[in-house]
Amino acid sequence: MGTERKTMFLSEESKKLTAYHESGHAIVAFNTEGAHPIHKATIMPRGSALGMVTQLPSDDETSISKKQLLARLDVCMGGRVAEELIFGQDHVTTGARSDLQTATELAKYMVSNCGMSDAIGPVNIKERPSSEMQSRIDAEVVKLLREAYDRVTTLLKK
Template sequence: MELISRNLVNIAAIKAAVEGAEKLTAAQLEFAKDRILMGTERKTMFISEESKKLTAYHESGHAIVAFNTEGAHPIHKATIMPRGSALGMVTQLPSSDETSISKKQLLARLDVCMGGRVAEELIFGQDHVTTGASSDLHTATELAQYMVSNCGMSDAIGPMHINERPSSELQSRVDAEVMKLLREAYDRVKALLKKHEKALHVLANALLEYETLSAEEMKRILHPYREGRQPEQQEVVQEEGELVLA
């Protein structure tokens, strides 16, 4: 944690020096925070409009699930600006230090992982889903495996820690439980995104326009849909660099 704090201040200080600022500002610290959490922006990378659109819906799927799933970490930002090795991402931050994690929270993480893939499938069709969800699925599979094998969170397996070389019979049962957790998460997310499809469209369009949105900006954009108001009653505009609803 101390190392991360030093890195954050160092990156912010370099940013301030480049900008000719005498003191660190909140904007420079935010820039440093994003650099650490999300990686370096690749502004010169060419991305086709089709790929941008798909990425916008993929990341919006993650965000909509996180906003509407109890136990999910609060969202920090969503972006379709390529950073590091990713074409886009949604970053989440825990609201407090975690010493232990509940099953509800782990299931929420599974659901958020599924959000991107399900959004792609819902909007573009099964034949047009991409490899962009491979990392999400890898994370979800490892998490489900951890829940079953290490945490005793499967009724079928029971409260036991499974060693590295279980019998073939036990391994088959574990695999079936992992698949069950993943399939249930997929089904929950598919139902949720169908229910919130209008919000999915409006958030994806906002990402296409602004590329990066903070949690507060996303909440303002999505607020009418949480309240049951119609999208045509609100227009997203930008004033002095800040998103507002008009």
């Protein structure tokens, strides 16, 4: 989580944006079946983050279901979608960069390693895939991310 950076000055506008971004994650986590419970939410800067929502599993995880992984994708999208809904598409910030990176890596893992894509099937692609297969993987990753984005947009508009 990193230590709290009490000396960092944030404008009121930046604090407001961070609060909406983090509340987007929290609302999605709280309202999505399969998501881990929220442990802590803060808009105090920690490490390189301006704020964060920390989730902890209720039990030890030995296997993770597709439903749980989709919930993680949704939580990742919560901050960016909240920014877009509150401030408009032209005012979405780079604050969601690491969330998008995490979501993209998770979607690739689901498709390439866990066989969680109907279009590609139950495969685990260890070696470097052919360009055709890589294109199919990329398309499935984008599909998973867009579906998560759409689910979160619907949820946060309620």
